[in-house]
Amino acid sequence: EDKVVQSPLSLVVHEGDTVTLNCSYEVTNFRSLLWYKQEKKAPTFLFMLTSSGIEKKSGRLSSILDKKELFSILNITATQTGDSAIYLCAVTGTASKLTFGTGTRLQVTL
Amino acid sequence: DVKVTQSSRYLVKRTGEKVFLECVQDMDHENMFWYRQDPGLGLRLIYFSYDVKMKEKGDIPEGYSVSREKKERFSLILESASTNQTSMYLCASRGGFDRGAYYGYTFGSGTRLTVV
Numbered sequence: 001e002d003k004v005v006q007s008p009l010s011l012v013v014h015e016g017d018t019v020t021l022n023c024s025y026e027v028t029n030f031r032s033l034l035w036y037k038q039e040k041k042a043p044t045f046l047f048m049l050t051s052s053g054i055e056k057k058s059g060r061l062s063s064i065l066d067k068k069e070l071f072s073i074l075n076i077t078a079t080q081t082g083d084s085a086i087y088l089c090a091v092t093g094t095a096s097k098l099t100f101g102t103g104t105r106l107q108v109t110l
Numbered sequence: 111d112v113k114v115t116q117s118s119r120y121l122v123k124r125t126g127e128k129v130f131l132e133c134v135q136d137m138d139h140e141n142m143f144w145y146r147q148d149p150g151l152g153l154r155l156i157y158f159s160y161d162v163k164m165k166e167k168g169d170i171p172e173g174y175s176v177s178r179e180k181k182e183r184f185s186l187i188l189e190s191a192s193t194n195q196t197s198m199y200l201c202a203s204r205g206g207f208d209r210g211a212y213y214g215y216t217f218g219s220g221t222r223l224t225v226v
Contacts, residue, residue: 001169009150034215042114042200042217043153088153097143097168098202098215102152 002027006089006101013108017079021104023089024071033065033072034098036088043088046074079108113137114203116218123225129188131221133201141204142184143215144168144176146197153200159184191225198222 003026013019025033032050036043047056049065049072056063060079065072076083086105090098117132135142140161145153145168155168157176165176173195177185184203188195199222202215 004152006152041219044217045215090153097155097158098153099155099169100145100153102150 002091002093002099004089004091004099004101006087006104008104009102010105011107013079013106015079015081015108015110017108018075018077019079019106021074021076021087021089021106022071023073023101025089025091025099025101026070027091027093027099029094030067031092031094034090034092035063035072035074036090038086038088038103039084046087076106079106081108081110084108114201114216114218116199116201116221118221119219121221121223123188123191123223125192125225127188127191127225129191129223129225131186131188131199131201131223133184133186133203133218134182135184135203135216136182137203137216138181139203140181142178143202143204144174144184144186145200145202146170147200147220148197156186191223193225196223196225 005024007022034048035046047063052067060077063074086103088103090100114135143158144156147153154170159165159178175187200220201218204215
C-alpha cells in the first residue's frame with residue numbers, strides 16, 4: 001500500500017521566517033510527487049517532481065526530490081500571512097492515483 | 111482552464127438517507143476521483159474511474175458507491191448515510207495516462223456534508 005508521511009503536522013511562524021516542510025513516501029513504481037496548497041477550498045497545484053536533485057522554484061517557494069532516500073522538501077522563504085494554508089504532499093505510482101499525506105498546517109503570524 | 115464543479119457546497123442530511131454528490135468536469139478527462147478529507151487524516155481516496163462505466167475502489171470504499179454514466183460526470187452515492195460519513199468530499203479529474211509530463215489533478219471546491 002502506498003504511503004505518504006508529512007512533517008510537521010502543524011507549524012506557526014512569524015512573517016519573514018523561512019520554513020521547510022517534509023514529505024517522505026513509499027510507493028510502488030513511483031511516477032511523481034506533487035505539492036498542493038489548500039486554503040479554504042480545493043487544493044491548488046504547486047509543483048510536480050519526477051527527477052531527483054532538480055529544484056523547482058516558483059517565487060518564494062521551492063521544492064526538491066530525493067528518490068534514493070524517498071523524500072521531498074518544500075521551502076518557503078520570507079513567509080507572508082498569505083502563505084497560511086495546509087500544504088499537501090501526494091505521490092502517484094502504478095495505478096496513477098494520488099495518495100496524499102495528512103498535510104502540514106502552516107500559520108504565519110504578524 | 112479545467113473546471114471541476116461539485117453541485118453542492120454544503121449539505122446536511124439525516125442518518126439513513128440516500129445521498130448523491132455530483133461532480134462534473136469540462137475537459138474531457140478520462141480519470142475522475144472522489145476523496146474525503148478529515149482533520150488529521152488528510153485526503154483519502156474513496157473511488158476512482160478511468161473511463162465511462164468503469165470504477166475502481168480506492169482505500170476507503172465501504173459505505174459508498176459511484177456512477178459514471180457519462181464521461182464528464184462522476185457521482186458519489188452514500189446508500190444509507192451515517193454520522194461517520196460527515197466530512198469534506200473532494201472530486202478531482204485528470205487527463206489520461208502519460209499525457210505529457212503533467213500528472214496533476216484539478217480539484218472541485220468540495221462539498222461539506224454533515225449527517226445528523
